[in-house]
Amino acid sequence: MSAAVSLQNVYKSYNNISVVNDLSFTIQPGEIFGLLGPNGAGKSTTIRMLTTLTKPTQGQVEVAGFDLLRQSILVKQYIGVVLQQTSVDNDLSVWENMELHGRLHHIPNPQRQQRIGQWLKYVELADRRDSLVKTLSGGMKRRLQIARALLHQPQILFLDEPTVGLDPQTRRRLWEIILDLNKQGMTILLTTHYMEEVEYLCNRIGIMDGGKLISLGTLSQLRSQYGEGLVMKQVEERWEYLFFPTLEDANTFINQQPNKTGMMARSSNLEDIFVELTGRRLD
Numbered sequence: 001m002s003a004a005v006s007l008q009n010v011y012k013s014y015n016n017i018s019v020v021n022d023l024s025f026t027i028q029p030g031e032i033f034g035l036l037g038p039n040g041a042g043k044s045t046t047i048r049m050l051t052t053l054t055k056p057t058q059g060q061v062e063v064a065g066f067d068l069l070r071q072s073i074l075v076k077q078y079i080g081v082v083l084q085q086t087s088v089d090n091d092l093s094v095w096e097n098m099e100l101h102g103r104l105h106h107i108p109n110p111q112r113q114q115r116i117g118q119w120l121k122y123v124e125l126a127d128r129r130d131s132l133v134k135t136l137s138g139g140m141k142r143r144l145q146i147a148r149a150l151l152h153q154p155q156i157l158f159l160d161e162p163t164v165g166l167d168p169q170t171r172r173r174l175w176e177i178i179l180d181l182n183k184q185g186m187t188i189l190l191t192t193h194y195m196e197e198v199e200y201l202c203n204r205i206g207i208m209d210g211g212k213l214i215s216l217g218t219l220s221q222l223r224s225q226y227g228e229g230l231v232m233k234q235v236e237e238r239w240e241y242l243f244f245p246t247l248e249d250a251n252t253f254i255n256q257q258p259n260k261t262g263m264m265a266r267s268s269n270l271e272d273i274f275v276e277l278t279g280r281r282l283d
């Protein structure tokens with residue numbers, strides 16, 4: 001089976017300024033793949049390229065087995081897209097937004113009506129079908145965007161920061177939807193700033209910084225690569241982080257120190273690895 005998404009040596013520049021730099025990775029069907037990175041890392045640009053909204057300056061991209069540049073119409077049939085900026089139309093009702101998208105994708109009736117009903121029910125918006133979108137909460141709008149993106153039965157769903165700005169409960173609800181869609185067979189690529197989102201949802205993680213992919217793997221692969229044990233050491237006002245292969249090694253290190261004050265050992269997490277790699281915290 002071909003990869004769901006494949007990028008090989010992809011570059012993107014705007015006015016000769018490089019924003020994506022030699023990006024290569026693949027996503028297999030059925031994965032939830034997370035792109036994590038600070039502001040300006042190039043995550044949205046990557047999603048925009050993969051969803052045919054902007055062209056790579058250089059490199060090879062295939063989505064759903066089709067060449068992105070030569071077969072973009074086919075690519076569009078196989079992908080669902082929820083971007084930060086692509087908002088739903090506030091002056092239309094929930095149902096009208098779905099209708100519009102269904103018509104744009106040439107879904108004939110009665111399937112169109114049936115699928116709109118089915119997906120609105122799935123995202124728990126059936127009882128708001130006649131509400132104007134401007135009267136919905138942020139979480140409801142995001143659920144509508146997801147329902148709309150699913151209407152033409154895509155195989156791959158792209159979500160650009162799907163839970164940004166949502167309260168913790170709404171975020172959890174969206175996570176359940178994402179996991180459930182994946183269980184039904186959907187391949188998902190999402191970008192996020194939230195470590196816990198990646199830890200909770202993603203099978204594999206790509207960490208981007210400055211337009212480059214600086215690390216790639218499952219959480220446990222990343223942890224064993226950088227160290228599963230960590231010693232936090234207070235040096236005046238700040239903390240130093242020292243990685244060790246295991247938590248036991250981290251504890252042994254502390255026990256060997258003549259002065260153990262201001263030191264503690266714990267298991268490493270994604271945030272520790274991210275800070276180690278980029279020198280920055282995200283939130």
Ligand SMILES: Nc1ncnc2c1ncn2[C@@H]1O[C@H](COP(=O)(O)OP(=O)(O)OP(=O)(O)O)[C@@H](O)[C@H]1O
Binds near residue numbers: 019037039
């Ligand atoms: N249309 C554009 N024209 C010029 N520069 C752009 C354009 N789109 C993005 N950039 C620049 O490309 C870089 C990467 O932006 P991008 O939005 O891909 O990052 P990001 O990782 O998604 O960050 P964020 O989390 O803030 O959305 C930034 O420096 C941004 O200013």
